[in-house]
Amino acid sequence: MATNPKVAIAGVGEARGGRATGKTTVQLYAEAFLDLLADCPVDPASIDGVLTSSPDAEPHHMFSTWLTEYLGLRPKFTSAVQMGGATPHSNMALAAALIESGRCRAVMVADGDNRATKFSRQDKVQAMSSQVGHLGSIEPPHEFDGPYGPTAPALYGMMATRHMYEYGSTPEQFARIAVAFRAHGALNERAQLRKPVTVEDVLASPMIAWPLHRDECALISDWGSAILVTTPEYANELRRDPVYLLGLGQAHQGYNPYQAPSITSFPISESADEAFAAAGISRDEVDVLELYDSFTSTAMVTLENMGFCGAGEGGAFAEAGNIDLGGSLPTNTHGGLLSYNGGHGHFIVEATRQLRGECGERQVSGAKIAVSQGTAALASSSITLVLGT
Amino acid sequence: MERANTVTQQFWDGVEQGKLLLQHCSACGAYQYYARPLCAKCHTAEPEWREASGNGVLYSYSVVYRGPSPAFQPIAPYVTAIVELDEGPRMFTNIVDAEPESLRVGEPVSVVFREGPEGLQLPYFRPAGA
Numbered sequence: 001m002a003t004n005p006k007v008a009i010a011g012v013g014e015a016r017g018g019r020a021t022g023k024t025t026v027q028l029y030a031e032a033f034l035d036l037l038a039d040c041p042v043d044p045a046s047i048d049g050v051l052t053s054s055p056d057a058e059p060h061h062m063f064s065t066w067l068t069e070y071l072g073l074r075p076k077f078t079s080a081v082q083m084g085g086a087t088p089h090s091n092m093a094l095a096a097a098l099i100e101s102g103r104c105r106a107v108m109v110a111d112g113d114n115r116a117t118k119f120s121r122q123d124k125v126q127a128m129s130s131q132v133g134h135l136g137s138i139e140p141p142h143e144f145d146g147p148y149g150p151t152a153p154a155l156y157g158m159m160a161t162r163h164m165y166e167y168g169s170t171p172e173q174f175a176r177i178a179v180a181f182r183a184h185g186a187l188n189e190r191a192q193l194r195k196p197v198t199v200e201d202v203l204a205s206p207m208i209a210w211p212l213h214r215d216e217c218a219l220i221s222d223w224g225s226a227i228l229v230t231t232p233e234y235a236n237e238l239r240r241d242p243v244y245l246l247g248l249g250q251a252h253q254g255y256n257p258y259q260a261p262s263i264t265s266f267p268i269s270e271s272a273d274e275a276f277a278a279a280g281i282s283r284d285e286v287d288v289l290e291l292y293d294s295f296t297s298t299a300m301v302t303l304e305n306m307g308f309c310g311a312g313e314g315g316a317f318a319e320a321g322n323i324d325l326g327g328s329l330p331t332n333t334h335g336g337l338l339s340y341n342g343g344h345g346h347f348i349v350e351a352t353r354q355l356r357g358e359c360g361e362r363q364v365s366g367a368k369i370a371v372s373q374g375t376a377a378l379a380s381s382s383i384t385l386v387l388g389t
Numbered sequence: 390m391e392r393a394n395t396v397t398q399q400f401w402d403g404v405e406q407g408k409l410l411l412q413h414c415s416a417c418g419a420y421q422y423y424a425r426p427l428c429a430k431c432h433t434a435e436p437e438w439r440e441a442s443g444n445g446v447l448y449s450y451s452v453v454y455r456g457p458s459p460a461f462q463p464i465a466p467y468v469t470a471i472v473e474l475d476e477g478p479r480m481f482t483n484i485v486d487a488e489p490e491s492l493r494v495g496e497p498v499s500v501v502f503r504e505g506p507e508g509l510q511l512p513y514f515r516p517a518g519a
Binding site: 123125126129130135136138139140143144145147148149150151153154155157158159160161162165206207208209210211212256257258259263 | 392394397422423448449450451452453454455456457458459460461464466467469470471479480481482483489494495505506507509511
């Protein structure tokens, strides 16, 4: 383990999100902020960095500056980042740089969107495609893919198809991943979907984009999350059990799936190698893994690319129970995007709570090392965070 | 809709004439798709245009049951695909003139020009010999 961590997490918070709440995006951010203040006795006046997403469902010019006004904060550094599903992970890396450089002392990494509310009266696939990925657009700069009718499930469906071709993986193996995460969500009172499912149930759910079924696709949710990133010294003033950032890694290779050298092998391996080396740990020391599971194919490829199993072995790895609570690598213990909530910041929140031992029925006993893995743009962007006690 | 700009004009002019054009870098020899004002491999400005063979293989695909816009709902299910051209670059496209169940990753495909659901002339691909 890194003997001298330079960055800590002093608190976490979440909005009451999930299915359409009727709340606005800034309202969800505000709820997460209040929940953070309840978790951690930080003086809001001492928060000198505010990093946010650039929301999709309710876009706003200079969103992070509006949020600081809305919350009554006056930071010396703020930025609204757009890194898709890896936005909170990207902001954690930026926060770490601000803390390590001494530029900031207490940075709030916040995230939120009210997609369930905003998209509730539209066809959700259309809304997600056109407003989040701009996939329905046929106008420049989307003129080379938009006219062919892409959707997010189709892009990740192509990932699954290629994986089946290269490695012989099966629909049952992809479905097994959804079964595991739903079982975890069933133990989480805040999860959007809590009814356990079987492999047969997943494969019987409606086909969205072959080979991906509905139960293999991320939820569309309202959400808000807030994480206070600070120095180890300040974190220890604020609470007795801070969590430390032991290592992080990043790698980015582009955006469009058809430009990626491979759609089953991504720079996830580079960011994971960098993060584990920085933390000074080996993969078998990881107690809990929270990985971005936009689709079952994303989770399959991420498990393999991170090196927790070999290329093409993700299906067998899941079928052997490794990713289940009680397995060798409990994964998405809150339920992930497939069961808990479609929001992006919860992976880091859950990793923190697991390390603080607060997770009740879904607690991984004695968790000391938790990894939160963010990916985006299929998985051409990868950010790995290694957290520890 | 105006889809062409000063960088992409020649590509779309080619499509209107039934030609699939790729950019070719005279410095490093790389082909690239889509159109850019530089070679993304060696960063030399202004790659030249060359007509592609129109042949390639099916790299991967998905069958879309829920389209992204009203134009695509009536034609679902349809096949989105990545095709790897013989020249090297990959394209996002649709596979036409084939039953989705009959498709195989790695099978040869060739270009065909059609008007799409939104009234635009586009390069599509179909199984070679179809």
